[in-house]
Amino acid sequence: MIFDLSKTNSIANIFMAELRDENIQKDTMRFRKNLERLGEFFAWEISRNLPYNDSQTQTPLGIAKTKALDSQPVLATILRAGLPMQQGMLNIFDRADAAFVTAYRKSNPAGTIEIHVDYISSPDLTGRVLVMVDPMLATGLSMVLCCKELMAKYKIKELHIVAAIASAEGVRHVRANLPHAKLWLGAIDDEMTVKSYIVPGLGDAGDLAYGTKI
DSSP states (O other): OEEEGGGSOSTHHHHHHHHHOTTGGGOHHHHHHHHHHHHHHHHHHHHTTSOEEEEEEEETTEEEEEEEESSOOEEEEEETTTHHHHHHHHHHSTTOEEEEEEEEEEEOTTSOEEEEEEEEEOOOOTTOEEEEEOSEESSSHHHHHHHHHHHHHOOOSEEEEEEEEEEHHHHHHHHHHOTTOEEEEEEEESEEOTTOOEESSOSOHHHHHHOOOO
């Protein structure tokens, strides 16, 4: 399943447009805030697809029939660019657990790219819904490797992948290697540069959110 935000009209598309705008990007606080807003939006959409139980809530005047989540998801992100979107999702799933993964690229002399997972901090994911968040899904290599590292350790119930912008190639790679994952995307762009930047994309989300890295 692929949810493509750009195919529907909503205020969230304004957040997407501002994220891409090279002038608005100069306001790093607004850039982070727009990523956070997107995280909230996707959390809302994902919440509509999760199982609920009938519940009752005591009000000052009686008992109301309500709904309760069957279980809380675990919200994971690939550091550092994914932090604002993850925070947005935590604003909605405010009782959810969080997980963190660090990964880095290493270029080989032949021109190929290897992805290495350096660190994982996660609660027990056995039997739980995992939501993996990263603003940019470019080649899809990092996303697939990080998800597979977690899935090798835990038998998760369901996998959701959230990205602000994905490349068509990245989507194909994820679908080929994580066929049961549900994708929640702000937009799908057709091209990438030789350095695996999505075109038109928005640039380096981590640098735009937190400053240029060395």
